[in-house]
Amino acid sequence: MKRFVDLGGRLQRGKINVDANERPCIDGALLTADVIVMACGAWMKHLFRRTLFSLLETERQDVLLIAPPPGDVRYDDTHFPAWIDHGYPAYGIPASGGFGFKAVITWHHLPMDLDRDDRVVHETAIARTRRYLAHRFPGLVDQPIAGVAVGQISSSKDTHFIIDRHPDHADVVLVAADSGHLYKHGPVIGDHIASLAVGATPVERRFAYGPHDPIALVNRPQ
Ligand SMILES: Cc1cc2nc3c(=O)[nH]c(=O)nc-3n(C[C@H](O)[C@H](O)[C@H](O)COP(=O)(O)OP(=O)(O)OC[C@H]3O[C@@H](n4cnc5c(N)ncnc54)[C@H](O)[C@@H]3O)c2cc1C
Numbered sequence: 001m002k003r004f005v006d007l008g009g010r011l012q013r014g015k016i017n018v019d020a021n022e023r024p025c026i027d028g029a030l031l032t033a034d035v036i037v038m039a040c041g042a043w044m045k046h047l048f049r050r051t052l053f054s055l056l057e058t059e060r061q062d063v064l065l066i067a068p069p070p071g072d073v074r075y076d077d078t079h080f081p082a083w084i085d086h087g088y089p090a091y092g093i094p095a096s097g098g099f100g101f102k103a104v105i106t107w108h109h110l111p112m113d114l115d116r117d118d119r120v121v122h123e124t125a126i127a128r129t130r131r132y133l134a135h136r137f138p139g140l141v142d143q144p145i146a147g148v149a150v151g152q153i154s155s156s157k158d159t160h161f162i163i164d165r166h167p168d169h170a171d172v173v174l175v176a177a178d179s180g181h182l183y184k185h186g187p188v189i190g191d192h193i194a195s196l197a198v199g200a201t202p203v204e205r206r207f208a209y210g211p212h213d214p215i216a217l218v219n220r221p222q
Contacts, residue, residue, distance in 0.1 A: 016040060022048055023169060035197045037173045042114055042154035044176035051167060052176055055210060058154045060112035061180060062125030065100030065147035066133065066140045075101045075140065090132055100146035104180075105132050112152055119150035153180040156210055161185075163193055163207040173197050 005011055014027040016038070024031045024038055040047055045056040068075040080094035080101075092102040105128050126145065133141040156162055156177035166172040175193060182189065195201035 016047065018047055021168060022050055022166065024172065033171075035171055035173065037175060037193060037197050039175035039193075041178060042152040044174065045154060046114070048166075048174060048176075051174065051209075052162070055156055055162065056154050056177060057109075057157075058112055058114065058152060060110045060117065061104050061106055061151040061153050062121045062129075063102060063104050063149040063151055064121070064126065064129045064145050065095075065102050066129075067100045067144050067146040068095050068140065069143060072139065075137070085136065088132065088135075090136075101137075101140060103129055103133065103137070103140075104151075105129055106153075114152055121148040121150060151180060153178070155179040158206075158210060160206045160210075161189065162209060163189070163196065164203050164209055165196075167209070 001011065012026065017025050017028070019025055019030065024036055038044065038048070042058050045052050045058055066075075073079055075095050077094040077096040082091075082093045084091040088105070089107055090103065090105045092104055095101045105125070108128070130141055154177055156179070159179045160177065161175070161179065161182065162177040163173070163175050166174055173193065173196060192201060192204070196203065
């Protein structure tokens with residue numbers, strides 16, 4: 001954001017909503033620009049109800065960071081990759097920079113009220129995560145929890161991002177369905193969105209409004 005302002009961009013903070021035709025407004029006034037990119041994260045489903053509501057699912061994910069045993073480097077980023085266990089499903093990243101080993105269990109699909117729910121990890125999530133650690137990472141099962149966070153995750157049915165022009169407004173680009181993974185894709189996806197917005201790149205087929213074939217999840221233990 002600082003770089004944007006340093007380069008001459010103007011930063012205006014405000015509440016975004018849309019009019020009856022889903023044209024974006026800020027603090028009640030229509031947004032005007034050559035191109036408008038809307039990227040309000042998990043809130044996009046509710047902002048652009050007509051276009052996005054039926055395409056997106058929003059759920060909460062309780063994120064636990066487990067402290068590896070002292071001196072045990074097996075779970076560090078020097079020895080362990082970022083991982084996804086599609087069969088369970090679960091995912092995480094190795095312990096890095098003093099942060100614990102991240103483990104997120106995602107099969108239970110808990111709904112979330114984006115504006116009202118506290119971001120406090122549930123006791124049931126802690127129990128669920130320990131069961132999973134016993135299944136895949138027994139060396140971590142009795143280790144202390146070093147950190148927690150709660151994520152609001154917005155996914156499309158096939159878990160691909162949605163990056164497409166608004167069906168009724170060619171000058172409005174919608175960015176949604178971060179699927180809990182947009183941070184690490186940020187720089188590349190940012191370039192793609194900028195290029196799409198100025199008409200230098202067409203809409204990527206897999207990021208167009210679906211439906212696409214879902215990614216198969218197999219071998220989920222009951
Ligand atoms: C606990 C947690 C752990 C995560 N771990 C990872 C990870 O390890 N790797 C990874 O790649 N991703 C991870 N993610 C996901 C990643 O943070 C998201 O994919 C990414 O932030 C999405 O970026 P975004 O800009 O689309 O949305 P956001 O970062 O959610 O930004 C949307 C912004 O829009 C604002 N907004 C919404 N509605 C309105 C409105 N009506 N008016 C004005 N402003 C509005 C919100 O306040 C927010 O600032 C994690 C997320 C969480 C919460």
